[in-house]
Amino acid sequence: MRSEQKKKKKTWLKLTSIILLVLIVGGGVYAYNVYSSLKGAVETMNEPLDQKQSDKREAPVAVKDKDPFSVLMLGVDERAGDRGRSDTMIVLTVNPNNNSVKMLSIPRDTRTEIVGKGTVDKINHAYAFGGVQMSVNTVENFLNIPIDYYMKVNMEGFRDIVDAVGGITVQNDLDFTYSGYHFTKGAIQLDGKKALAYSRMRKEDPRGDFGRQTRQRQIIQAVIKEGASLSSLTNYSDIFNALGKNVKTNLTFDEMVDIQKNYKTVGSNITQMEIKETGTKIGGIYYGLVSDAEKQRLQNELRAQLELN
Structure with a gap:
């Protein structure tokens, strides 16, 4: 069970794992075409941040030199005419020196300062107010x-x-009906429309938002598994095209290659961190409150993982 949980937690490899497609393919023109398509898709995915250097680092991180680094993963439910909110927020801190990854899922209702908005609100509203x-x-x-x-x-x-x-x-652990589809317990087959419905259900799940986040991770991991299989290589152009349209990152192609090369063993040691919150209503709106002591505990653990003074 523990080994299965570790596999499920390797979400930091979502994009870098796709590079393994190139390694699966033999030499020659076909491999060149796959490599070129992959590189083109990554260039489409790449969207640098407005602020290129964090003021919480003295020098830029260098994955080619095996520096510890962090990743913020955002699962966004965007629809036509609506930027949406980041209903899934996961922070990964990767350290090759102690060969470990620490994963922190931030609940969408966590109450905190929204930097740049001048207000205190649910943390997932930051994306609706000002994007990535x-x-x-x-x-x-x-x-x-x-x-x-x-x-x-x-x-x-x-x-x-x-x-x-x-x-x-995917392996479904909850029998439910949503958006006209019935999902039984056990192994179930999903096409695109069913997968979207499967990932959106929240209110019928006794685990609430945590359950939805779990299903979203299942879908992403299943896509990586299928995308890395030999049977899917004939569709590599469609796969890369879909990734380019629906995944954005400030990672460059060269950085992805460096991460795959220099950090590939850290996935065997992943620790799931948890935020302890107190649920309450303020003005009739539900929030998750994090105490100063709990916030300090999280900060200390993550800063140590990133080897920050």
């Missing part, structure tokens, strides 16, 4: 660490990625 940059600034302030990289996955468009890999299989 405001989300990064807000998380940096909340955790007192630099956010070196981000990865944003548009869950609305993720159905295209699911269809591009020919559908996925």
Whole structure:
């Protein structure tokens, strides 16, 4: 069970794992075409932040030199005419020196200062107010660490990625009906539309937002599994095209290659951190409150992981 949990937690490899497609393919023209398509897709995915250097670092992080680094992962439910909110927020701190990753899921209702907005609100509202940059600034302030990289996955468009890999299989642990689809317990097959419905359900789940985040991670991990299989290589153009449209990151292609090369063993030692919150209503709105002591505990652990003084 523990080994299965570790596999499920390797979410920091979402994009870098796709590079393994190139390694699977033999030499020659076909491999060159896959490599070229992959590089083109990564260039499409790349969206630098407005603020290139965090004020919480004295010098830029260098993955080619095996520096510890952090990633903010945002699962965003964007629809036409609506920027949406970042309903999934995961901070990963990666340290090759102690060969470990620490993963912190931030509940969407966590009450904190929204940096750049001048207000205190739910942390997931930062994306609605100011996109990725405001989300990064807000998380940096909340955790007192630099956010070196981000990865944003548009869950609305993720159905295209699911269809591009020919559908996925997930292990469902909750029997429920949502958006006209019935999902039974056990292994279930999902096409793009069903995967989107599966990832959105929250209110019928006794685990609430945590349950939805779990299903979103299942979908992303299943896509990576299918995308890295030999049977999917014939669809590599569709896969990369869908990724380019629905995944954005400030990681460059060269940085992804360096991460795959220099950090690939850290995935065997992943620790899940948890924020202890107290739920309350303020003005009739539900928030998760984090005490100063709890916030300091999180900051100390993450800063130690990143080897920050």
